[in-house]
Each structure stands twice: as C-alpha cells, then as structure tokens.
Amino acid sequence: MFEPGAYSAVNRLGTFVYKGILFAAVGFAAGLVGTALSNGMIKIRKKMDPGFESPNKAPPTVLNAVTWAIPMGLSANLRHQSLNGIEFLLAKGLRRLLFKSSVFGLRLANNVLGGMNFVMLARVTGSQSAA
Numbered sequence: 001m002f003e004p005g006a007y008s009a010v011n012r013l014g015t016f017v018y019k020g021i022l023f024a025a026v027g028f029a030a031g032l033v034g035t036a037l038s039n040g041m042i043k044i045r046k047k048m049d050p051g052f053e054s055p056n057k058a059p060p061t062v063l064n065a066v067t068w069a070i071p072m073g074l075s076a077n078l079r080h081q082s083l084n085g086i087e088f089l090l091a092k093g094l095r096r097l098l099f100k101s102s103v104f105g106l107r108l109a110n111n112v113l114g115g116m117n118f119v120m121l122a123r124v125t126g127s128q129s130a131a
C-alpha cells in the first residue's frame with residue numbers, strides 16, 4: 001500500500017482490500033482448523049479420562065473462525081500496512097541498529113495490540129469467555 005511508485009489512490013485502496021480479504025481468509029481457515037483441533041483434543045481427553053471436565057466451555061467452531069477472520073481482515077491488515085509504511089520511512093532516516101531496534105519495538109507493540117483486539121472481539125461475540 002505504501003510501495004513507492006506511480007500508483008493511484010484506487011490502486012493503493014485496492015491493495016488494502018485485496019490484502020484484507022487474504023488476511024481474513026487465512027484467519028478464518030486458521031480459526032476453523034485450530035478450533036476443530038482443540039475441540040477434538042478435548043473430546044479425546046474426555047474419552048481417555050471420563051472424569052475430566054474442561055475448565056472452559058468449547059467455543060463454537062464457525063463463530064470462533066469468524067471471530068478470527070474479522071480482526072485479521074481489518075485490524076491486522078491495517079496494522080500490517082501501516083507498519084510497512086512506517087518501517088519504510090524509518091529505514092531511510094535511521095542507522096541500522098536504531099532501525100532494527102525500532103522495528104523490534106513496533107512489531108512487539110503490534111502483537112500486543114493485536115492480541116488485545118482479538119480478546120475484546122472474542123468476548124463481545126461470545127466465542128470466548130473469561131475463565
């Protein structure tokens with residue numbers, strides 16, 4: 001989206017939309033597979049240990065997958081595109097060590113923000129609940 005070149009605003013917006021769809025599809029697929037695996041392992045554990053009670057209720061598979069797709073397509077995409085633009089600008093003006101350190105800090109903050117974003121949305125949709 002922030003790639004240098006003679007790209008129009010429509011091209012740049014198109015990149016954002018395209019990447020958002022890609023990120024959302026990956027989030028949905030990962031949510032489906034991850035939730036199905038987790039629920040499957042809990043069922044196996046219950047068969048092996050009939051007295052086992054899971055401390056949390058298993059989330060609905062499709063709802064959890066959608067809950068992953070939404071922040072991936074919107075928030076993660078926006079944060080990813082923004083960080084790429086910021087890193088592009090920082091690379092021009094900072095020495096290598098300071099640039100690498102700033103990239104580390106930005107990406108760390110990005111991951112924390114993304115995790116908080118998912119947890120808030122998961123609680124709102126009801127796909128996850130506080131233990």
